[in-house]
Amino acid sequence: MSEVQEAMARTEIGEERQNALQLAQLQFEAAADHLGLSESLRSIMRSFARVIEVAVSVRRDSGQIETFQGYRVQHSDARGPFKGGIRYHPYVTIDTVKALAMWMTWKCALVNIPFGGAKGGVVCDPSQMSQSEIERITRRYTSMIQPNIGPDRDIPAPDVNTNAQVMSWILDTYSENIGHRALGCVTGKPVALGGTLGREGATSQGLSDIITLAVKHLKMDLKDLRIVIQGFGNVGSNLAVICHRLGCRVIGVSDVYGAIVNREGLDVPALMRHVAEAGRVCGFPGAEEIERDDLLEIECEVLAPCALGGAINRMNAERINTRILVEGANGPTTTVGDAILREKGVFVLPDILANAGGVTVSYFEWVQGLQSFFWTEAEVNDRLRTIMEAAFSETVQTAAKGKLSLRTAAHVIGVRRVADALMRLGLYP
Ligand code: NAD
Numbered sequence: 001m002s003e004v005q006e007a008m009a010r011t012e013i014g015e016e017r018q019n020a021l022q023l024a025q026l027q028f029e030a031a032a033d034h035l036g037l038s039e040s041l042r043s044i045m046r047s048f049a050r051v052i053e054v055a056v057s058v059r060r061d062s063g064q065i066e067t068f069q070g071y072r073v074q075h076s077d078a079r080g081p082f083k084g085g086i087r088y089h090p091y092v093t094i095d096t097v098k099a100l101a102m103w104m105t106w107k108c109a110l111v112n113i114p115f116g117g118a119k120g121g122v123v124c125d126p127s128q129m130s131q132s133e134i135e136r137i138t139r140r141y142t143s144m145i146q147p148n149i150g151p152d153r154d155i156p157a158p159d160v161n162t163n164a165q166v167m168s169w170i171l172d173t174y175s176e177n178i179g180h181r182a183l184g185c186v187t188g189k190p191v192a193l194g195g196t197l198g199r200e201g202a203t204s205q206g207l208s209d210i211i212t213l214a215v216k217h218l219k220m221d222l223k224d225l226r227i228v229i230q231g232f233g234n235v236g237s238n239l240a241v242i243c244h245r246l247g248c249r250v251i252g253v254s255d256v257y258g259a260i261v262n263r264e265g266l267d268v269p270a271l272m273r274h275v276a277e278a279g280r281v282c283g284f285p286g287a288e289e290i291e292r293d294d295l296l297e298i299e300c301e302v303l304a305p306c307a308l309g310g311a312i313n314r315m316n317a318e319r320i321n322t323r324i325l326v327e328g329a330n331g332p333t334t335t336v337g338d339a340i341l342r343e344k345g346v347f348v349l350p351d352i353l354a355n356a357g358g359v360t361v362s363y364f365e366w367v368q369g370l371q372s373f374f375w376t377e378a379e380v381n382d383r384l385r386t387i388m389e390a391a392f393s394e395t396v397q398t399a400a401k402g403k404l405s406l407r408t409a410a411h412v413i414g415v416r417r418v419a420d421a422l423m424r425l426g427l428y429p
Contacts, residue, residue, distance in 0.1 A: 007339035020099035031411035082118035085159030092121035106414030151184030183369030187362035196365035198380035204238035206357015231307030244268035259295035260287035305332035350407035
């Protein structure tokens, strides 16, 4: 049986958007098999320490009261406080949040920072809400999960459709409820409120560090890279800016509304100005508009999915035409999609490695907040690069030694560190 057939047998054949939790569980089991973990340890590690479901009732601007479903899932705190972003999106489900929480656990362990994994989400569509409605949702959601979060307990951060402003409201709500400012209760805050320099672009900075390392590893040249980026939010747009600055050609980008291409290279600073005004990439002069999802199939050296999960799957993986896939998004490649890419020889830099720059700089922010002592942007970026380099080389070595994909190797490192912590902790009572 080929790898692709095996992957199809393990998932539901024909399914385009694989359930994210199934994807995360299969990735965990592959690492656990390689490590020969006992069933006792696996049973702890595949479970979730705490799953919180809240009803977030808020008054809309119209006066009407509406109730939104909210979640906070805490997967593991074996290595430190729970840590993970908060997502506002109509497609948030409990399974997505669980998968994202589990990936956070392995990611923090892989880059060896003292956090566990968590994730939160509210099922809502911020594009249909005013800023004051988003503020009320944020404050109500924060209050409802407040007993289970805090600087030593669980530290939220931004994810899809949440940003530094949302983090400011979380900081304020949490602090008002306990009676004092608690800088360490959330990361991704604005610098004016105890955030760190470099956090806004941290995930993308880490992605570009990983691209640079991969390019060197593959004996390619940065200047020859044609880069395609799916998603033009925090991660995607900052990645475009950094790659442009490094002298690479960003030839195509997309957002939820559409995609644009210029094979000579997009003028990224001008594109940023256009997006700030128009709110979307389409309509940018000097680029051709194409079907949104066709963007993923453009010939390039680096493809960076930086939108949502399941983008590369059984339906399109065969037509992906890149040398390197660098996963800015969490879970962008399904089990079958991944097997197809491996057969095609694509160099896949998995999410828990590639996008770990965000949580790493969140860790720096947390440390600075707890000490009330702040670093320069150069210090932040240098420390980030050191961590990304160590994680990259450890992943490459583990893959070579065990004849594993980089994805399974990255999981093996993360899962092994968490298993070690669990064994040393013992079981209470
Ligand atoms: P964001 O909300 O800032 O941006 C998301 C972007 O994706 C938007 O431009 C949106 O239009 C676009 N998009 C949505 N659906 C799309 C589709 N079908 N096709 C093309 N574009 C689409 O979110 P973000 O913070 O940039 O996060 C993006 C991804 O990166 C998520 O998977 C997130 O979990 C992951 N991630 C984010 C961080 C972080 O620090 N923000 C860290 C690690 C990983």
